[in-house]
Amino acid sequence: MKKERTCIIAFTKKEISLIKCPPDKYDIRFIISTGTELEGKDISFLKNYNEIGIVISADWKKGIRECETVIIADIEMREEEQLKTLLYNIIEETLLEGKKIICFFKLEKARQRKFQALASENKTSFTSIYKPVEMQEKTRFEKIEFKTPIIFIGEMTHECDGYEIALKLMQRLKRDNMKGTIVSENKYNALYEHQYFVQFYDKYISENSVDKIKILIKRIEEEENPDVIIIKLPKPMTAFDNSIVYDYGISAYVISQAIHADYCLYCGLSEVLSEDFIFNINEHFKHKFGYPISAFHISNQITDIAFEPQEQVDTIYIPVGKTEQEAYNLREKQGKQVYQLLNEPDFELFYKTLKNELFDFSYGRI
16 A cells, blocks of 8 residues: 655644554654744654654645645644634645645634635645534344443553554564554544544433443444454543542443453553552552453653642653663563563563453353
8 A cells, every 4th residue: 555645733742652652544744843942852852752753844835845644633722822823724735736635633613614724725634523423322122232342541640652553563563464453532533444433421420321332333343344443532531530520430331331351451541559558549440430451551651740639630750661671560460461562572472462362262252
């Protein structure tokens, strides 16, 4: 397959997973920041990784010239009119150059129509990704059962490496000629084959939420016929503390009522996972969700105590090597399934254990 030379504009740390686990269709060559503070830095700077070898630029005009496709990142903006205006100008100039646009930044309908018309005039395409896969009401009353092994990836806090690990796992399965399908609330799923961008429920949970989720996942199973379904849970699985509660784990609970996890990976912060914590959280999960935690990932993040509590945890990225040692100590000295899954040797150990548990049974899977 010929890959399209691609540029990402308005790059943030959320897009690093697209670089480390690139979609088959896109050759991502240029990374553009809309500010100058990151210019000239390797993208690994944003997460304190070892250098990846891709440098951030602020020259969006060069990015447009040298690429066939431009991805506008999924960024949240409220009152930043100057940045909005810049992105509108970038989109317009890209289309006038006859280059494709895939836009994850939410646009008003009138502006979408304007850009689609401009794309048509210049014989190119403008794709706006913001609508999730449509949920369906229950129309059948037979019991819905799943034949495919289902993996849940949950997190202690937002952006605790769960999505990148889901992508790594899907690509590793592919190397073994196995098909993984990812279901998550991440819009970037649209860039990959066999992935679904979903919204597990609307603003409010209703009595139909469990049925809708169950029907959706069953439909995906029937359409894709995958070897495994990977569900990246939409929000942290529990409240972090009394101040930062997220949704108290309600979304994880609702999904657990719709679908039973055959394997659950929990992604936590460094310096939090300990032998006592692992025991206690595992007991909590078994009683609340109906399944234990199969393995743990230690992210190279710690809480930033300099910030006052907000709606979500503020974190600082520490060197990955420190968390690799932390995982090693828990795994080797205490026998816990704890890994630093951005580290390749750890990931291979984890993958081998997961594969044995889900697939490699001489008597078949019950």
